[in-house]
Amino acid sequence: MTPLRTALTSLGAVGAVGAAAALWGVGIERYLFTLRRHEIAVLPPGSPSVTLLHLSDAHMAPWQGRKQRWIADLAESVQPDLVVNTGDNLGHERGLDGIRNAFAPLRGVPGLFVHGSNDVVAPSGRNPLRYFSGPSSHSKTAGRLDTEALDAYLTEDLGWTPLH
Incomplete structure (x- = not known):
């Protein structure tokens, strides 16, 4: 050759x-999308089981219908007693529209939540070669997301408790 x-x-x-x-x-x-199930023996013997649904890193955009349906279906398939949401729900300035669709079936299920950075700062395009130039920093051009509207939805509509 x-x-x-x-x-x-x-x-x-x-x-x-x-x-x-x-x-x-x-x-x-x-x-x-991934659902992992774990059983942890922390309650006294004979206690009824508690099902916890941990949601994280949805990075939701309004056009992600498949992801919205998958999350919405978790309410029925998991039937949680408590939802723990550890943030990064938003992935777009209109991501709350998708979160509303996805989380609506969880209305009435007790929940706790904190924000991730993606619930505050909008995603922005970045040059992947920047990762080789030193420590990361927040983009100067990244916009702010409507964290207050997200809080209002999670607390007032879903009844969840903020832990931040």
């Missing part, structure tokens, strides 16, 4: 791996 052919074959292989990784990330993995 000539050096040129070897180089072109290697370049083609790298390109194919890159394309496969992009296809996986864009077309498959972003829909692989």
